[in-house]
């Protein structure tokens with residue numbers, strides 16, 4: 001895919017990966033990028049980076065009305081990047097496990113599904129559109145300390161596979177992105193090796209340019225993916241052992 005001239009909508013635009021993606025898209029020659037965030041104020045600084053090509057939008061992906069309004073405002077989009085997500089850092093049996101699981105499913109699964117449903121007709125009308133869903137490597141294997149988040153991202157993985165099959169006959173591509181840990185607000189205070197948001201953004205765009213269907217944008221996710229292909233059960237056991245004392 002050639003990113004030059006594309007009209008893109010990025011959700012979670014004020015987040016670490018979202019804002020890096022928007023700047024990288026401009027570098028690649030995107031004509032217009034809708035920076036969608038829960039408040040306009042959250043993307044004010046980002047818009048100033050290039051006010052001609054970055055357009056601020058208010059969007060809460062868990063609100064049907066908000067999603068419908070944004071779809072009306074953005075009928076020219078030909079690349080949708082579903083990047084918004086939350087991680088409550090809770091285990092399945094943790095005190096707040098039920099609440100965390102519901103909140104994460106609401107954003108990571110239902111919100112992403114609502115965006116795909118709202119934009120499928122727009123992408124189809126604009127011809128050969130693309131949807132990119134930012135999933136996670138721990139959507140492919142459960143890390144118990146983030147057990148509820150992993151379950152929501154696993155649902156997100158299945159969502160993108162099904163969406164890919166349903167949209168292929170309509171000329172719309174669906175691309176999955178499976179990052180390892182990234183240094184953003186989401187992982188603040190967690191000590192571990194992390195990729196930078198800029199590294200993730202540039203690997204995502206490189207993957208799109210190469211027409212990759214699944215993008216593993218950092219060395220950690222690439223390593224886990226290789227191990228999953230060789231012996232998924234062994235990876236499950238390795239991750240299961242990572243329960244803090």
Ligand SMILES: NC(=O)c1ccc[n+]([C@@H]2O[C@H](COP(=O)([O-])OP(=O)(O)OC[C@H]3O[C@@H](n4cnc5c(N)ncnc54)[C@H](OP(=O)(O)O)[C@@H]3O)[C@@H](O)[C@H]2O)c1
Pocket residue numbers: 011012013014015016017018037038039042059060061062083084085086087107111134135136137178179180181182183184185186187
């Ligand atoms: N960081 C990692 O280690 C990592 C690893 C793998 C995958 N990912 C995925 O990468 C994506 C980007 O995350 P990030 O690391 O950049 O985290 P981040 O900095 O926390 O950004 C998350 C973004 O999602 C937005 N968001 C949350 N709920 C929303 C809602 N209901 N409607 C619209 N926007 C909403 C947030 O907005 P507010 O600021 O208003 O909350 C924020 O802009 C997520 O899907 C995440 O799951 C992250």
